[in-house]
Amino acid sequence: MxxxxxxxxxxxxxxxxxxxxxxxxxxxxxxxxxxxxxxxxxxxxxxxxxxxxxxxxxxxxxxxxxxxxxxxxxxxxxxxxxxxxxxxxxxxxxxxxxxxxxxxxxxxxxxxxxxxxxxxxxxxxxxxxxxxxxxDAKPDSVLSLDESRFEAHWRGVMLDLTPVEFRLLRALGQHPGRVLSRAQLLDAIYVDDRAVSDRTIDSHIKNLRRKISDVSGGDDPLESVYGVGYKLDPSAARGR
CATH class of the missing domain: 3.40.50.2300 (Response regulator)
Known part of the structure; x- marks a missing residue:
């Protein structure tokens, strides 16, 4: 080659x-x-x-x-x-x-x-x-994750997340701008082999959106890609 x-x-x-x-x-x-x-x-x-x-x-x-x-x-x-x-x-x-x-x-x-x-x-x-x-964004201006404590901060404000919501946000935050399928996100948030519908992701995304919006005054960085899954949009994460 x-x-x-x-x-x-x-x-x-x-x-x-x-x-x-x-x-x-x-x-x-x-x-x-x-x-x-x-x-x-x-x-x-x-x-x-x-x-x-x-x-x-x-x-x-x-x-x-x-x-x-x-x-x-x-x-x-x-x-x-x-x-x-x-x-x-x-x-x-x-x-x-x-x-x-x-x-x-x-x-x-x-x-x-x-x-x-x-x-x-x-x-x-x-x-x-x-x-x-x-x-290049400062950690306290957008997303900061403390995996040892399962704590997430959005623009410096702590999010009140469940362990599943934390894993979901971590998976999306590790690949900003990249689309992750529902199956990939399920693998990231559940550590056991339980049988869960991939539509469960939609409910967790809805809760994450609400919690991020509540602490930021309206940020909505979680973007749905029809038929595929979700991604964290860095431009939305930086605010409007």
Missing amino acids: KATAAPPTREPTRRVLIIEDEPSLAALLAETLAAESYDVSVLAEGGGAADWVRRNSPALVLLDLNLPDRDGFTVCREIRAFSSVPLIMITARVEEIDRLLGLEMGADDYICKPFLPREVVARVRALLRRVLEWR
Whole structure:
């Protein structure tokens, strides 16, 4: 498998990995992003993508769904097993089920071919901005978690949460901006093997929304993604 890479920059937050097997499209994306001062690397296959991400810690991954050696869903799953790196899927598949499956597998965004390269740049810039805003936020201004005490503070104010609600908020807070399916959230909040309907998550989300809104004067950072699950929206978390 061949990979091309631009010389490293001084800013790891500008490092973008493109996983795309069409040489002309990969080159177009790489040139467009490089023109915006991103440090771009390209892989033509998915087989070594997870190892590359582990070694190089890119700021963002652009992942083609149809790769010659394995599908993008598999690559996404492999990356998500150890990394929460922002990931945008690019594909010619336009069926809704493919888009929803990509989000459920852990993709943060989804772009269908054909597209304008500038659209990809805009999506990359927006996703990185949301992630950096969340990481740079002061703990007492948004979300602070004390796992030893099962305590959560929103903008410095303690939330009166049940253990299940704490685990739910922790799962969403660990992956800001990323959609987590109801099944993934159930795995995060229940430590035993009890049989629980995935719609139970909806009730817990409703309670979390109310409690966050009560202490913040109206913040509503918990966003529902129809047919998939929920995500914590960092931009909403920073307030309006």
